[in-house]
Amino acid sequence: MVTAAAAAGAASTMPSETFPHRRGGAVGRRRHDSDRSTAEARADALASVVEDLAGKFTLRPLLDRILRRSVELLGADAGSICSVDETVGVYRKEADFGIACQSGRSFPLSEGMTGAVVAARAPLMFEEYADVPGGHVSPADRATLHGVIGVPIAWRGSVIGACIVFSRDPGRTFTDDDARLLELFAKHAAIAIVNARMHEQLAERARAEATAAERERLVREVHDSVAQGLAAVLVHLEGAGTDGTQLAAAREAARGALAESRRTVLGLAPSLLEGHSLEEAIGVEIAWARATGNLDARLVVAGRPAPLTPDLAHQAFRIVQEALTNIVQHAAASSARVGVVYGPDELVLMVQDDGSGFDRGSDLDNGFGLRGIVARARTYGGGVEVESTPGWGTQIRASLPYQRAEAGDPASSRLRLLVVDDQPVARAGLARLLAAAEPGVQVVAEIDSATALLDAYRLLRPDVVLVDAYLGGHDGVECTRQLVAEDPGAAIVLHGARSGDPLVGQALRVGARGCVGPDADGPELARAVLAAAHGGITLSASVRDALPRPAAPRMDVAALTGREREVRGLLERGLRDKQIAERLGISVKTVEKHVGAVLRKTGASSRTEVAARASR
Structure with missing residues (x-):
């Protein structure tokens, strides 16, 4: 605060012609000049401080x-x-x-x-x-x-x-x-x-580059000391002939070790979360959703941020990534909100959009991305709640505990996957895609022929088998039939299936739990594997859209009760559960029970199909 005495003293050193004369007297002008001079002196002092620093x-x-x-x-x-x-x-x-x-x-x-x-x-x-x-x-x-x-x-x-x-x-x-x-x-x-x-940031980038250089050095060492050594062993074994069970076992072990070392090397690629927080990684996905889907997408963070394990951060990021992908591809939404809530015992993720929504009674079972989200959360020991109404958008709430279940808990163990493909490059590529997209999946073996499939399955007992739909000499249908005959609970997913190929329907009828097309990426493969492990049946969009639609079964109207007929009539008019409850004077839960009964008795797959049949 400038005192009058200081202002007067400062003004006495200023030339009188510095400022033009204005009304108000010489004293006012001198005070004004003094205040300005003092402020400029302070600014000069500030500039010198910044220059020093x-x-x-x-x-x-x-x-x-x-x-x-x-x-x-x-x-x-x-x-x-x-x-x-x-x-x-x-x-x-x-x-x-x-x-x-x-x-x-x-x-x-x-x-x-x-x-x-x-x-x-x-x-x-x-x-x-x-x-x-x-x-x-x-x-x-x-x-x-x-x-x-x-x-x-x-x-x-x-x-x-x-x-x-x-x-x-x-x-x-x-x-x-x-x-x-x-x-x-x-x-x-x-x-x-x-x-x-x-x-x-520059220092952090330098550290990251140093880490990447060390990674490359380790890759070279693994290749030189392990992979080349195993290759040499394999060459010597091949030269020794093929007679004897011991030599055959040694060759198989060497091949497996060589494939394992190659997969380990390929799995050293850095992830989006390396060097970034969960919020920063989600921010990248939100920017993608804005640019790709023309969405008003925003991130909201609540609670005191808690330290996250790399595995928890990865699972949380993948859940949000899959939810945003679903919104961009299917929801026809104009806005989306992502919430990250740090609770006392768990991390809660909420993804909400104002898009087309879906019928919870049917579309949740058919939703490829949603089923992957549910499977991912359950694998980590968490849970997912989905709320959606046709025409009113969707909200997904996923909760993940900070402390994952103990190792003895089935939810905490990594899913063991057997890869079957006759092309070495394809097997290595599948292993790399899955390793980068889902650390919770472990490739326990790679098989190059259908003849070794049953023996490998009996020995390893994997959670899921990923089979080439066009395996040389045997198609995926035959492989699926053999595995289901061996173990009715076997989880088989076919990859590389072409759109419109009758093989897809045949494989599903004999027990396959999924088919993904040749354009499937790492996250899509991971979702199919996780869903199959938890009993789901998944089809990628390119495969699902080409499947023939079954003829709609005839409605069994006579089997409906009087109240169920009333509910069906309101469904045909497009009313939502809450509106039906208000119209009939019953609770929303009661309406949901009646809707389920109508779908079951009429054979309709969704409330939308009920309305569509009525309009025919």
């Missing part, structure tokens, strides 16, 4: 020095600087001076002086700190504080931090001039903070 990139010491100088420039007693993450909705206490502000802790943006500044996106001043909502200063310090001023630290339209200054002088009242000065300081501070963060 320009070569220093360690963030914490930088913030400490910035904070100390800001407090000194305003003639105050204490202060704090926080970094802000508006995407996550939290701020972190980075530095404090002259006061204990719980440095290092994070708080929601709905609390404290920083939260108020970010909400206002402009400077804020309080005559008494006691008026600040949800402040985090200790009670001992709170009693000594009076005036407080805070300004946002902004960069390219986003608030990246806040600078707060406190006064212990009951007579000190911060003014608009103080706010302008602190804002000027904040602009320079923003540049310094961004420079420090860029330096940190």
Whole structure:
């Protein structure tokens, strides 16, 4: 705060012709000139501070020095600087001076002086700190504080931090001039903070490149010391002839070890989550959904972020990824919301859209992506709830425990997969795709012919068998028939099936639990495998769309009760469960029971089919 004496003293050193004469007298002009000169002097001092700090990139010491100088420039007693993450909705206490502000802790943006500044996106001043909502200063310090001023630290339209200054002088009242000065300081501070963060990012990139170089070195070592050694053993065994069961077993073991080492090498590729938080990885998917589906897609994070294991983060990311893919491909939605909620014992993921929705009584069983989401959550020991109404959108809620089930729990064990394909490149490619898309799936063996399939199945007892639909000499139907005859509970998925091929229907009739086309990617393969392991039947879109539609069975109207006929009539008019309940004066649960009975007795696959039959 500039005193009149200081203003007069400063004005006496200014040339009288510096400013044109205006009405109001010479004294007013001198005070105005003095105030401006003092502000410019402070700005010059601030610029020199930033220049001194320009070569220093360690963030914490930088913030400490910035904070100390800001407090000194305003003639105050204490202060704090926080970094802000508006995407996550939290701020972190980075530095404090002259006061204990719980440095290092994070708080929601709905609390404290920083939260108020970010909400206002402009400077804020309080005559008494006691008026600040949800402040985090200790009670001992709170009693000594009076005036407080805070300004946002902004960069390219986003608030990246806040600078707060406190006064212990009951007579000190911060003014608009103080706010302008602190804002000027904040602009320079923003540049310094961004420079420090860029330096940190460059250092992190250098570490990542060093890690990648070490990864490549390990790959070369595995190839040179293991793969080449196994290949040499295999050559010697081949030269020794084929007689004798021991030599045959040795050759098979060497082949298996060679394939395993190659798959291990291929599985060293980094994932999207490496070096990024779950929220950052989901942000990439949301950006994809915006660009691809023209969606108003947003991310909301609630609760205190908890540390996540790599496996939990991977499962959570895949669930959100599959849900967003379903929205873009099938929902015809205009907006989508993704929520990440950190609860006390579990991580909750919520994905909601305003799209076309579906009939929960039928489409959930036919939804390829939804079944994969459910299977993935159950594999980790969690659960999924789906709410959807035709024409009103869909909401998926998946809960995943922070601590996965114990190793003895079936839900915690990795799914064991047997890959059957007569092309070595195809087997290696399938193994790599699955390793990158789903760590919860373990390829236990690779078989190149149908003749060895039954022996391998009896020996390994895998959870799922992935078979080439056109395996040389035997098609997928015959392989499926043999495996089901051996084990009626066998889970078989055919891959590479061509659209419109009758083989698909034949395989399903003899017991296959899924067929994916040759265009299937890693996540699609993983969803099919997970679903098959949990008893589901999956078809990729290219295969499913070409299947012939069965003729609709005739409605057994006579078997319906009077109430069921009423419900059926309202279904045919397109009413939803809640509307039917209000019309008939019964509960929604009762309506759901009657709808299920109507579908079962008439043979309709969904309420939509009931309405469609009525219109014929």
